[in-house]
Amino acid sequence: MKLGVSFFAYLGDRLGINPQASIPPLPDLIRQAARP
Secondary structure (H helix, E strand, O other): OOOOOOHHHHHHHHHOOOOOOOOOOHHHHHHHHHOO
16 A cells, blocks of 8 residues: 555456556565655
């Protein structure tokens, strides 16, 4: 939630349930959030 991504949306993207959603890998999301 801190990164603004729903857990279920992220999980669904990783499992290929929703092929239209494209959520970046978790390390990329963390790096983006850490930038000023």
